[in-house]
Amino acid sequence: MLKLKNNIVQLSWLRGMAIIFVLFSHILRVIEIDNATGEKLDIFPLLKCLDIGSFGVLLFFALSGCTLYISLSQREFKRSGFLIRRFFRIWPLFTFSIVVYVFFSISMSQYTETAVNLWITNQLSYSLSMQDLVYYLLLINNYFGQYQIINGAYWSLPVEFQFYLMFSIIYPVIYRTPLWISIIFTISIVVLSYVLYLYLNTRTSYNDYVFFKSIFSFLGGIIVAKVYLRKAYRYNLLFVFLAISSILFLAVFIRYTPLITTLHIEAWVLLSLLLLWIVLNMNTSKLINLKLLKVLEMFGTVSYSMYLFHNLLIMGTFLIFESLIDFQAWAAQILYAIFIMAAAYFISKIIYEQLEVKIINFGRKYEK
Secondary structure (H helix, E strand, C coil), rough: CCCCCCCCCHHHHHHHHHHHHHHHHHHHHCEEECCCCCCCCCCCCCCCCCCCCCHHHHHHHHHHHHHHHHHHHCCCCCCHHHHHHHHHHHHHHHHHHHHHHHHHHHHHHHHCCCCCHHHHHHHHHCCCCHHHHHHHHHCCCCCCCCCCCCHHHHHHHHHHHEEEEEHHHHHHHHHHCHHHHHHHHHHHHHHHHHHHHHHHHHHCCCCCHHHHHHHHHHHHHHHHHHHHHHHCCCEEEHHHHHHHHHHHHHHHHHHHHHHHHHHHHHHHHHHHHHHHHHHCCCCCCCCCCCHHHHHHHHHCCCCHHHHHHHHHHHHHHHHHHHHCCCCHHHHHHHHHHHHHHHHHHHHHHHHHHHHHHHHHHHHHCCCC
């Protein structure tokens, strides 16, 4: 088995790429609608190309499966310790963010009386019952209660934690069996999950049951990791550049092609796994100091804090600047996007250093 360093920098690059896609997707949700008239605005083409936030989340799922498998393959697996560590990785900061968002929505409640941007009002005007709050805190809000309130980005967090629970059960099987058996095993889970998804979706449309539909991305990340640990390849930079460019072009093409929207999740999953494999096997020796990749690494490091709190920043700054800036102008859209990117990073870096890292370290004390 391949011996690895504690940190694979390429995975941080991909996390940075994924969070940037999510960030731009939500930036566009607020600037694409004229808040005075409700009319849809013309968006700068490059910004539209970055509007693939769902692809970014699926890439996060694939990265999660890959990272967990690689990490645990280098040390002894203890189910209780693993679950404790994963709990502290997600839940405390998630709970803190809920408190922050609830107070924000209360303070901005008057805005919903005149706002026409439904993406904002849906996250500011809602009735949060104690039952809904319990569902969110138990990370089962993708099955019960009101779906996608408080913060639209919360939809993926219960799915992620449910992937962790599943991983704690299936990891020993995948780790100890030959590759071909692992592939058949994971494909069986994917097929069963997809059939279950179709069944649940026909019975009720109350929630999305996205866990069953997106499980392919997480399990695919595990298989990518297992293959990588058996034998790592080193693709040359020209091939990597052409491959990544093609993958991202196809991801954007799928986003804006109605003919294949019914299968866009499945197509994005395949592209995210291919992207993961290419980047994981790229030769990084000549790229390690490249400025763009340094930026991606910076964003990747604070990606969880940024994922939780970026919508708060986007909505808050939009409410301040909307009456001062004409978002019909492409220059205003670009400057606003750059400002959000910079502000989101620095705020997330503070949260990461002051809260996230300390919570993770606290969880590690109880892992053993």
